[in-house]
Amino acid sequence: SSGVPSKGITILGATGSIGVSTLDVISRHPDRYHVIALTANIQTDVLFEQCRQFKPKYAVMVDEACADVLCARLKEYGSDTVVLSGAAALERVSALDETDYVMAAIVGAAGLLPSLAAANAGKRVLLANKEALVMSGKLFMDAVKKNGAELLPIDSEHNAIFQSMPVNGKTGVKKILLTGSGGPFRSRAIDTLSAVTPEEAVAHPNWSMGQKISVDSATMMNKGLEVIEACWLFDVPASDVQVVVHPQSTIHSMVSYVDGSVIAQMGNPDMRTPIAYSLAWPDRIDSGVADLDFFDVAQLDFEKPNFSRFPCLKFAYDAHETGGYASIALNAANEVAVASFLSKQINFTEIPQLIEFALERARSGTPLVLDEILVQDRDSREHARLWIKNNKK
Ligand code: NAD
Ligand code: MG
Numbered sequence: 001s002s003g004v005p006s007k008g009i010t011i012l013g014a015t016g017s018i019g020v021s022t023l024d025v026i027s028r029h030p031d032r033y034h035v036i037a038l039t040a041n042i043q044t045d046v047l048f049e050q051c052r053q054f055k056p057k058y059a060v061m062v063d064e065a066c067a068d069v070l071c072a073r074l075k076e077y078g079s080d081t082v083v084l085s086g087a088a089a090l091e092r093v094s095a096l097d098e099t100d101y102v103m104a105a106i107v108g109a110a111g112l113l114p115s116l117a118a119a120n121a122g123k124r125v126l127l128a129n130k131e132a133l134v135m136s137g138k139l140f141m142d143a144v145k146k147n148g149a150e151l152l153p154i155d156s157e158h159n160a161i162f163q164s165m166p167v168n169g170k171t172g173v174k175k176i177l178l179t180g181s182g183g184p185f186r187s188r189a190i191d192t193l194s195a196v197t198p199e200e201a202v203a204h205p206n207w208s209m210g211q212k213i214s215v216d217s218a219t220m221m222n223k224g225l226e227v228i229e230a231c232w233l234f235d236v237p238a239s240d241v242q243v244v245v246h247p248q249s250t251i252h253s254m255v256s257y258v259d260g261s262v263i264a265q266m267g268n269p270d271m272r273t274p275i276a277y278s279l280a281w282p283d284r285i286d287s288g289v290a291d292l293d294f295f296d297v298a299q300l301d302f303e304k305p306n307f308s309r310f311p312c313l314k315f316a317y318d319a320h321e322t323g324g325y326a327s328i329a330l331n332a333a334n335e336v337a338v339a340s341f342l343s344k345q346i347n348f349t350e351i352p353q354l355i356e357f358a359l360e361r362a363r364s365g366t367p368l369v370l371d372e373i374l375v376q377d378r379d380s381r382e383h384a385r386l387w388i389k390n391n392k393k
Contacts, residue, residue: 004283006034008098012090012114013105014038015046017210018128018154021271022103023050025279025287033279037093039106039114042066048073051081057098058082060089062110090114095121101279104129105154107212108335109377112136116370119143119151126278128154130229134331136373137232137324138366151233152278157226158233159274160252160265165234176230177254177262179246180223181206182303186247190309194349198342206249206269215338219351220305224316225334228327231320238320243313245303250292267292311352315359324366325376326359332380333358340388350391358383 009026013019019038026033039060040047048070051059059074059081061067067085074081084092087110094102094117102118103126104111111129116136118125120143127133133140144151153159157178165173184203185193202214209217216222227241244254252274254264267273268289276287307314312334319326337351346354358380367373 004032006032007100007279008036008096009033009101009103009279010037010039010093010096010099010118011035011103011105012039012094012111012118013103013107013129014050015040015043016105016107017208018105018271018275019103022105022126022275022279023054025272025276025285026054028286028288029279032285033101036096036099039090039093040066041106041110044070044073051079052077055079056081058084058089058093058096060084060093062087062090087113091117094118094123099123101126103154103275104132107131107210109135109332112373116140116143119149120147122147122149124150124152126152126154126275130155130225131331131335133232134225134228135328135377136370137228137327139368139370139373141232141235152281153229153233154271154274154278155226155229156269156271156274157253158230159277161230161234161255163265163277164253164255164263170234170236172257172259173255174240174258175256176234176236176241177244177256178223178226178230178241179244179249179251179253180220180226180305181217181247181249182245182305183217183220183222185218185309186245186303193309194347196348198344201341201348205247207271211342212335212338215341215351216334218348219312220310221312221316221334221351221355223305223310224313225331227313227316228320238317243305245305247301247303248297248299250297250300312355315352315355319359322362323364324373325363328367328373328376329358329362329380329383330355332377333384336381336384336388345388345392353391354384354387357387 035054035056037058064085071083101124104115105128112132115132201218249269270289272287319330333355337354340346
């Protein structure tokens with residue numbers, strides 16, 4: 001036994017790529033962690049199996065019909081898990097007294113309210129859901145501070161930056177070096193990009209992830225969202241965040257200091273490392289990730305990002321500079337664009353076109369309250385759909 005009192009965990013988005021990796025780490029430390037709540041959108045079979053294995057007090061399915069099916073199956077199995085449904089239940093299980101840590105691993109804007117609920121309830125928030133922070137940056141960081149929450153980044157780059165930062169404050173920090181693999185189309189002929197298929201776009205060279213973030217990696221919008229995420233997490237301007245393309249994904253990001261030092265965090269590309277780090281922080285626990293074999297890696301390469309190949313990355317830098325509404329528009333239009341690309345309504349190079357259209361229509365300035373955030377999100381989704389309607393017959 002670790003001698004540490006066991007922590008109660010809520011996992012938002014338990015059935016996704018991050019959710020499954022989180023349960024894998026937790027299963028290695030049954031004396032340190034116990035599961036309070038697991039949530040999913042519509043993946044009834046996966047959530048049922050997870051409930052059998054981890055015996056949470058609550059299971060939430062956003063879809064009501066799915067919740068009914070899950071409830072019936074769990075009852076038949078003799079489980080005590082209470083099944084809840086609807087989006088409001090996500091916020092409820094984020095704020096339960098018996099929940100110490102909340103893994104925020106819902107994809108996209110759907111994760112905003114439950115992630116924010118965890119911050120407002122003063123939990124340790126393990127934040128994978130970068131879209132929530134991109135949408136609500138200031139509001140989210142204020143909620144963390146005001147309610148004494150702990151915010152630990154799960155995104156591998158931000159986790160690496162967190163590990164490479166000084167223990168207290170930012171003394172001597174010069175720049176954040178945010179690494180990214182460049183995705184599957186880093187060196188593909190630019191004039192062939194309009195013809196790439198969803199299957200090619202989701203085939204990431206190094207990481208295995210959900211569909212949305214995989215497409216974001218192919219456009220490098222993922223790196224753009226991460227630039228904004230880094231600005232909020234570490235309280236730096238976007239001009240202090242340099243994206244470094246590093247195809248091997250061995251260095252997960254770096255911090256450079258005024259004395260010329262550069263501190264990097266390295267490892268195999270496996271999300272169980274940042275998950276284990278954030279669960280156990282400030283301790284270290286086994287994550288199941290294999291040792292990094294430098295002789296196997298052999299070589300580390302670096303390139304400057306190419307904004308004309310990856311316009312989405314440039315849009316993100318500009319949006320953060322412009323203000324909060326622009327970042328919301330960027331994210332909302334991107335979510336619509338990615339879903340439309342995956343369902344073959346638009347092609348790959350139309351993703352940035354549609355985002356640009358929505359950015360031009362965003363309000364100026366930064367929202368101060370949640371309602372203003374949600375209204376811009378809704379409006380920008382409309383703008384994105386309008387672009388599709390006008391450009392497709
Ligand atoms: P995923 O698609 O594999 O899983 C998404 C999860 O969210 C599922 O459990 C699904 O049921 C739930 N969900 C989806 N839509 C929902 C809705 N409308 N309401 C409630 N729940 C909903 O995604 P993922 O790859 O695990 O990514 C999750 C988050 O973590 C994203 O924000 C992503 O950017 C971030 N992230 C992922 C990775 C990775 O390696 N997968 C790395 C860094 C950051
Ligand atoms: Mg990342």
